[in-house]
Amino acid sequence: MTALGLRPRTARALQKLELGGTAKAARVVSVDRGRLLMVDDGTGPIPAVVSGTVRHRGREATAFPVTGDWVALDGDRVLAVLPRVGLLQRPTPTGPEPLVAHVDLVLVAHALAEDRAVDRLPRFTALAAAAGVPVVVLLTKADLLDDVEAEKAQLSFELGGAKVLAVSSATGLGLDAVRALIPIGTTAAVLGASGAGKSTLANALLGEDRQKTGAVREDDGRGRHITVRRDLLALPDGGLLIDTPGLRTVGVRGDVRAAFQDIAALAGECRFADCAHEQEPGCAVQEAIGDGRLAASRFATFLSLDAEAASVAARETAGRRKAGSGRRPRDGAPAGGWRHAD
Helix, strand or coil, rough: HHHHCCCHHHHHHHHHCCCCCCCCCEEEEEEEEEEEEEECCCCCCEEEEEHHHHHHHHHCCCCCCCCCCCCEECEEEEEECCCCCEEEEEEECCCEEEEECCCCEEEEECCCCCCCCCHHHHHHHHHHHHCCCCCCEEECCCCCCCHHHHCCCCCCCCCCCEEECCCCCCCCCHHHHHHCCCCCCEEEECCCCCCCCHHHHHHHCCCCCCCCCCCCCCCCCECCCCCCCCEEEEECCEEEEEEEECCCCCCCCHHHHHHHHEEEEEEEECCCCCCCCCCCCHHHHHHHCCCCCHHHHHHHHHHHHHHHHHHHHHHHHHHHHCCCCCCCCCCCCCCCCCCCCC
């Protein structure tokens, strides 16, 4: 089961449930319309249903199994969802929505040749950072670019020094580097907008055309929604890849600071601890913007996402109070209020 990404702590969590000798760990490889689960218990994907207890708890969006989850399986019945790590989730009006679980690495696919909206990338990196998952940006369709290295350098600068790999499913450029990031037992989730080349990349890594793909629209360069569910795929080299539907954008929640460590480091060098990074003397952030070490657009993006996350946190807190729970979210403290290093 280690090939499916089972960690010792997850196996111990199953033992602590004391469900009996027939219960075993299995991993959710896909969820179809919230009803039919496909799980893998080490022998191959099988259909499964959730027990009444899990279905009752599943009325809360955070309780129902999602792709990547580890569950306690008895026959074809899911008895419990085991404790999650590496949980990617986004805010909704009714609370956080889990997307995929037990993710070790996020690959953000970005087709710069067709999509100049780089402002959405920090949202994907913030989503991963909130879950404590490292990120690598994949500059897809690199064969369509005139100067790949220049585009990589510019994109990395705009993202605060993020690791960027240029890949092309058409020519094979960078595919070995991506494979090296996903060794046996490692789960990588690929995120990105429709038309970014996520499913095409998955097929290239699989070595076969298993995932449906579609062309981008000629009028605006946007992709069509072809992938409609999140699938956990076993790669030939032993790694695991979760292919996801395209996201135009994604809201942020939690503490976004982890996605802006470059700004946090600069903020720690400011003369005043309560520096607002506006016009104060000795502001290291504004100095970095002035001398070109920090993109002004990146700092503006941080301010925007930080304010958005604070608003989401306030809305979720109000919702819990209205429901009478008064409990803190299990995935971390509310965001907001950060303008300098703590």
